[in-house]
Amino acid sequence: MANNKWQTHPVILMAIAINVFILGLAVAWSGPDTKALWRLLGEDGIVEWMQFLCFAVIAVMLGFVFVERLKQPGTSKFELLALGGLAALVALAALEEVSWFQRVLGITSPEFFVQNNRQAETNLHNLALGSGSLHKTVLLKLILVAGLTHNLVLPFLARSRPGLKRWIESMGLYLPPLGASVIYIVLVVLSHLLIEHPRKGELGEMFGAVHYLATVFYAYYVGFDYDKPALFGEGVTGRRLSVLFAAAMAFLLLVSWLLAAGVGATGA
Numbered sequence: 001m002a003n004n005k006w007q008t009h010p011v012i013l014m015a016i017a018i019n020v021f022i023l024g025l026a027v028a029w030s031g032p033d034t035k036a037l038w039r040l041l042g043e044d045g046i047v048e049w050m051q052f053l054c055f056a057v058i059a060v061m062l063g064f065v066f067v068e069r070l071k072q073p074g075t076s077k078f079e080l081l082a083l084g085g086l087a088a089l090v091a092l093a094a095l096e097e098v099s100w101f102q103r104v105l106g107i108t109s110p111e112f113f114v115q116n117n118r119q120a121e122t123n124l125h126n127l128a129l130g131s132g133s134l135h136k137t138v139l140l141k142l143i144l145v146a147g148l149t150h151n152l153v154l155p156f157l158a159r160s161r162p163g164l165k166r167w168i169e170s171m172g173l174y175l176p177p178l179g180a181s182v183i184y185i186v187l188v189v190l191s192h193l194l195i196e197h198p199r200k201g202e203l204g205e206m207f208g209a210v211h212y213l214a215t216v217f218y219a220y221y222v223g224f225d226y227d228k229p230a231l232f233g234e235g236v237t238g239r240r241l242s243v244l245f246a247a248a249m250a251f252l253l254l255v256s257w258l259l260a261a262g263v264g265a266t267g268a
Helices: 010-028 035-041 046-071 077-097 099-105 111-116 134-160 162-170 178-194 201-221 236-263
Strands: none
Touching (some): 010 035, 010 046, 010 201, 035 046, 046 236, 077 099, 134 178, 178 201, 201 236
């Protein structure tokens, strides 16, 4: 059921609040003493753990949607492939974000990664590629194009072309609400303008993870701005679930803070 009141939805509001809070924290912790900012942005820092937790939850959520669509007669193979592929891709992103728990478990990198990884870590996205890494040379550019297209271009075009939105949803995908996406993009831009730090790009990645955590729930689970049948719908159950999920998002931030304190953020 289509509904454009994203401005009052607790999950969307919580996502914006979390991202604004983290940006404010980064600004407040900027200064001559960089220790606090490294705790926020460094390896195994608050921002990195928040990315991991968001990606992990999104993967589980998409996987659940995949299983439910699998039970529904008439679901196309392409739709199942898209949902299953996205769930696997996001799960991979979550594990890559924490280098497959290498530092948590104290595992030494194999010789291949020592020789070919920019940070000598057991992950794929930091593999050397020319003078840079796979992440900076290729993945960031793909993420930028895909992110702008999915969050700004397509939602804007869909406002005047309803058929575009139906076509995207028929493939198992969804469009985030344009207003929430604009706020997300603005926060990413502000993070680059206001923060001076070698790892300030981590902020934008976390903002995206939180934004997608909220909008995946918003579309697939309670059916806002989404014309296909949702898992729970917009009734009393959907509203209660939305409030509970918003609280869980805030809890993820607390857990990321505790994990950063326990593992110890580094300046790597």
